[in-house]
Amino acid sequence: MKTYTYKEKKDTRSGFGAGLAELGRTNPNVVALCADLIGSLKMNEFINENPERFFQVGIAEANMMGIAAGLTIGGKIPFTGTFANFSTGRVYDQIRQSIAYSNKNVKICASHAGLTLGEDGATHQILEDIGLMKMLPGMVVINPCDYNQTKAATIAIADYKGPVYLRFGRPSVPIFTPEDQTFEIGKAIQLQEGTDVTIIATGHLVWEALEAAKALNEKGISADILNIHTIKPLDDEAILKSVKKTGCVVTAEEHNYLGGLGESVARVLVKNNPVPQEFVATNDTFGESGTPQQLMKKYGINFESIIDSVIRVIKRK
Amino acid sequence: MTQLNNLSDFVTQVRRDILRMVHKVNSGHPGGSLGCAEFFVALYSTILNRKKGFDMNGNREDIFFLSNGHISPVFYSVLARVGYFKIEELSTFRLLDSRLQGHPTTHEGLPGVRIASGSLGQGLSVAIGACEAKKLNGDPNLIYSLHGDGELQEGQNWEAIMYASAKKVDNLIATIDLNGKQIDGSTDDVLTMGSIRNKFEAFDWIVVEIEKGNDLSEILNGMKKAKSLTGKQKPVCVLLKTMMGNGVDFMMHTHAWHGKAPNDEQLASALEQNKETLGDY
Numbered sequence: 222m223k224t225y226t227y228k229e230k231k232d233t234r235s236g237f238g239a240g241l242a243e244l245g246r247t248n249p250n251v252v253a254l255c256a257d258l259i260g261s262l263k264m265n266e267f268i269n270e271n272p273e274r275f276f277q278v279g280i281a282e283a284n285m286m287g288i289a290a291g292l293t294i295g296g297k298i299p300f301t302g303t304f305a306n307f308s309t310g311r312v313y314d315q316i317r318q319s320i321a322y323s324n325k326n327v328k329i330c331a332s333h334a335g336l337t338l339g340e341d342g343a344t345h346q347i348l349e350d351i352g353l354m355k356m357l358p359g360m361v362v363i364n365p366c367d368y369n370q371t372k373a374a375t376i377a378i379a380d381y382k383g384p385v386y387l388r389f390g391r392p393s394v395p396i397f398t399p400e401d402q403t404f405e406i407g408k409a410i411q412l413q414e415g416t417d418v419t420i421i422a423t424g425h426l427v428w429e430a431l432e433a434a435k436a437l438n439e440k441g442i443s444a445d446i447l448n449i450h451t452i453k454p455l456d457d458e459a460i461l462k463s464v465k466k467t468g469c470v471v472t473a474e475e476h477n478y479l480g481g482l483g484e485s486v487a488r489v490l491v492k493n494n495p496v497p498q499e500f501v502a503t504n505d506t507f508g509e510s511g512t513p514q515q516l517m518k519k520y521g522i523n524f525e526s527i528i529d530s531v532i533r534v535i536k537r538k
Numbered sequence: 539m540t541q542l543n544n545l546s547d548f549v550t551q552v553r554r555d556i557l558r559m560v561h562k563v564n565s566g567h568p569g570g571s572l573g574c575a576e577f578f579v580a581l582y583s584t585i586l587n588r589k590k591g592f593d594m595n596g597n598r599e600d601i602f603f604l605s606n607g608h609i610s611p612v613f614y615s616v617l618a619r620v621g622y623f624k625i626e627e628l629s630t631f632r633l634l635d636s637r638l639q640g641h642p643t644t645h646e647g648l649p650g651v652r653i654a655s656g657s658l659g660q661g662l663s664v665a666i667g668a669c670e671a672k673k674l675n676g677d678p679n680l681i682y683s684l685h686g687d688g689e690l691q692e693g694q695n696w697e698a699i700m701y702a703s704a705k706k707v708d709n710l711i712a713t714i715d716l717n718g719k720q721i722d723g724s725t726d727d728v729l730t731m732g733s734i735r736n737k738f739e740a741f742d743w744i745v746v747e748i749e750k751g752n753d754l755s756e757i758l759n760g761m762k763k764a765k766s767l768t769g770k771q772k773p774v775c776v777l778l779k780t781m782m783g784n785g786v787d788f789m790m791h792t793h794a795w796h797g798k799a800p801n802d803e804q805l806a807s808a809l810e811q812n813k814e815t816l817g818d819y
Contacts, residue, residue, distance in 0.1 A: 238750055254672070283664045284697035291667020294652050296595050299667075314657050315694070319664055324646050384798060411664075444650045 222438050223413050227395035233425075234332040234389050236368035238263025239299060240375025241330075245271045248298065248379055254289055255302045256282045261391075262302035262332050280309045286315035286327075293325040298379055301327065305334035305349035305388055310353060320384050321357040328378050329354075330387045334364075335475035336393045336503070336520055337425055337513035352480020354386040356454045361406060362453040364388040364474075364482075366427035368396045370450060372402035372473035380456050381406055389474075390422065392513045395428050398448075407451045409459035415443035418531050419463040419470045421450045423482050426473035426501065426522060433527035442531060452482050457489045462492065469534045470498040473527050475517075478502035497537035499530035539804035545754050547815035548579045548619065553785045554818060555615035555628055557808045560799040563632040566640065569795035571612035573717050573780040577684070578616040580757040585765070587679060592622055592649035600679045601668055603653055606662020606715065608797065613651075614638050619816065622650035628819040633703040644781065659692025661685060662712055666698055669707045679767055683712045690722030691729050696741075701786070702773040703742035711764045713776040716751070719793035726763035738775045785812055 231329035244251040245267045253267055254276040268275045272403055276292075278285040282303055301308065308331035309316070320327045331350065338346050355362045363378070363385065365371040371389050380384045398410075412427070422430035424493040427448045445463045449456065464470060470490065472483035483500040490496055503520050517523040552575045562568035581602060581610050582588075583782040589599040604613050611631065618625045623637070630636035637646040639654030665683040671680060689695070702710060714734060722728050731737070744767050748760035757778070764776050767776050782796070783789025789800075801810055 255816070257562020278701060279697075279704075281697035281701065283660075283694040284701055287660050287694065287698065288667035288670065289663040289699070290653065292671045294595060294601065294668045295597060295666075295671025295677070297671050297674065306718070315660055315663075318654050319659045319660050323651075491611075 222434070224435070225397040225412070226255055227397045229396050230393040231368040231396055232363060232391060232393050233368060233371040233497065234261070234391060235263045236365070237330055237332065237369030237375050239389070240268060240372040241443055242266035242270065243376055244379050244389060245274065250298045251298055251300065251379055252276065252292055252297045254285050254298045255423060256285050256307065258303050261304070261397060262330070264302055272519055282312045283315050286312045287319050289327045290319040290323060290325045293327060298325050300330050302330050302332070303351045304345060305331035308420065309350040310347060317357060321360050324359060325384060325504060326382055328373045328385045328387060330459035332389055333391045334388045334518040335390060335425070336508045336522070337390050337475060339391065339513050339516065340510050342376065342510040343507040348418055348477045348503050349392070349480060350388065351452055351476045351482065355485065359383060360387040360450065360453065363406065363451050364485055366424055366448055367394055367398050367400060369374055369400050370398045371400040373402050374450065377406060378533055394425055396489055397428065397431070407454040407456055409456035410448040410450070411459070412448050413444060413446040415445035416466055417443045419445045419447065419467045420473065420527060420531065421447045421460065421470060421486055423452060424472040425475050429524040429525055430473055432524035433531065436524070436528055437531055442535065444531065452485060455485050455489065460486060460489050464494055464496055468496050469538050471501060471530045471534055472498065473501035473521055473522070476502055477505055479505055498535050499534040501526045501530050542754055547665050547762055548583065549575050549754070550812045551814070552579060552612060552615045553812045554814060555807055556611040557800060557817065559628055560610045560632040561805045562629070564612055564654040564799045565632060566799060567608040567797045568611065569714065569782040569789060569800065570606065570609040570717065571792070572713055572784050572786060572789060573782045574609055574612050574684070574731060576752050576754050577713070577780070578612050579760065580754055581682065582616050582620045582760060585761045586682065588693070594652060596632050596652065597677055597698060598679060601652065601681050603661050603665045603668070603681070603683040605641060605683055606658065606689050607655030608691055610640065610642050613642060617650035623648065625819045627742065646726050646747070648763060657691045658686070659694040661765055662695055663700040665710060665712065666702055666707050669710045672709055680708050680765065681802060684708070685712065685714050686720070687714055687716045687718065687731070687734065688717050688725050688728065690714065690731060690734065699738065699741045699743065706771045708769050708771050710773045710774065711768065711776060712812055716777050717780045717782040719782050719796065721793070723793055735777060742772060744770065744774045745777060746774065747777045750781055751778040752784045759766060
C-alpha cells in the first residue's frame, strides 16, 4: 500500500492565491475581481503586483459576474473571487445567462465551500454549489484537494478557454500532492491501488479517504483510491477501470448527496456497470456553527464515515 | 437633409421587418422594438465607430450591448441591414435551428451579438466590464448600451450604476429607453421610479435627455452631445423618451403590444402605414 505523509498543512485558498499570483507574472491577460473579500481569498499578492489588473467591486456579486463577462470581450481572462455561496447561489442567473450561455471565459473562484467554513454557520456553508454549477451546460467544475493541487488547478484553468467553477476551502489541510504537479482538467488521479473497494473522493475528503484506507488496510481491506478533482467533465474511464477490479464504490465529498459528485458517479455506474455504491456526503441538510472537525464528524463526512461506508458497501457486493 | 431622408426610409423598413417577423411566428415584442427603431438606425448608421465584419473582442471599435433583449426584432433588423448577416435570415426569427433566437444570444454565433440578454438587469454590468477591458487595452473607443426603463427595477442595475461612477467608467454611454411602459402597465403603476434623472445624478452620472426619442435629428444631436461628454471621469446616461409602438397608430399609447404579435388584418394595416422602402426580406 502506498502511504502518504505530509510536512505541512495549509488552506487550499492560499493555493489559489499563490496560483493567481503566478498567473499575474506569466499571463498578461489574467485579471482578477473581488467582492470585498481580498484577505479571505488570499488575493493580496496578485493585487500588489498588478494593481491595474484588479477590480474591487464591493459587496455586489451580481455586478461582479457581469463585469467579468464583459472583460472577456476584449480578450481578458477574469478570475472572480468570493465565498462559494456568493459565487453560485446568489448569482446563479448572472452566471447562467452572461457567462455560461454566453460562453464567456470567466473563472469563478469560490472559497469557504462546504461545512469546513466552520463557525459562521449555515448561511455561509453552501453544500449545493457543485450541483448548481455542474447543471450549467459547458461549465467545468473543479474541487482540488490540497494547497499544491489548488495552485496547479488555478494556473491550469487560465489556459482552458471557457467558463470554470473552481471550488476550494478555508481550513488548513495536509499538503500531500507534489509541488510541481501538472494539473490535467478532467483526469482522475489514482492515489492508491486496491482490490476490495473503490473510494472516489474530491476536495477535502481526499485526505480523509487516505486516512480511512490506512485503517481499512489494518482490517485487511484493500482500497483503490481515486482523487477526482474535476467533477465535470468526469473521468468515466478511470472510474469504470477501478470498479472493474473492486466491484463496489464509496464516493466522498463535502456537499449534499443530492447533486454532488456521488450522483455523477452513480450515473456512470448505472449506464455502464451497476455495482453497489455508498455516499459519504451531507444528507439533504443545512449546516451549523462549529469547528470544521466537529462538523465533519457530526454530518458524517470524515474518515470514520468513509470506513463505515466501505464496510457497508462490501457487504452489498 | 438627404441623409435624414435616407435614415427615415431605413426606419420605415425596420418597422416593416419588426412587424413581419413577429407576425410570422405569432410571438415576440413589437412595442418596444418599434419605439427604438430610430435609435437603432441612428446608432448603427451614424453614431457607432464600427469595423468591417465582426469579431467578438471588438478591439478598436465601438461596441453596443442590448440589455433589454426582448426587443430583439429591432436589433436583428438593423444588424442585418447594416451588413452583419444576410437580410433573408430575418425570416428565421424564433424558428427552430435559427440564429435569431427569441432573445439575442452568442450561442448560435450570430454576428453582431456579444452577450446573451433577456433575463433583465445584466447588461450594464457586462458593458462596464467591456469598458474596463478597453481601458486596459488602451483602446479609445466607446461602449454603448440600451436598457428599458422598467428594467431599472432590477437591483443589479444599481450595483452597476454605483460601480460605474465610483470607478470613473467614462467610456460608457448607457441609454435608457423611457417609454414609461412595461408588461403589466405603466411603469408608474407597476413600481413608480420617480425621477430617473435625479437617481442617475445622485449616483454621480452625467445625464443627457433626448426629449423626442423618435426623432432622428434629435437622437443624432443627443448622442453626439453624449459622446462629447465622455472621457470626463464620469459615466454618461442618455434618457431617451420614446413612444412604444411608434409608427403604427393602434400600437401607440398603450402597453398592450409589449409582447403580442399582430394578426393578419392588423399586420396589413400596420404595413399600409409603413410602405416598403429598402425592400422587404
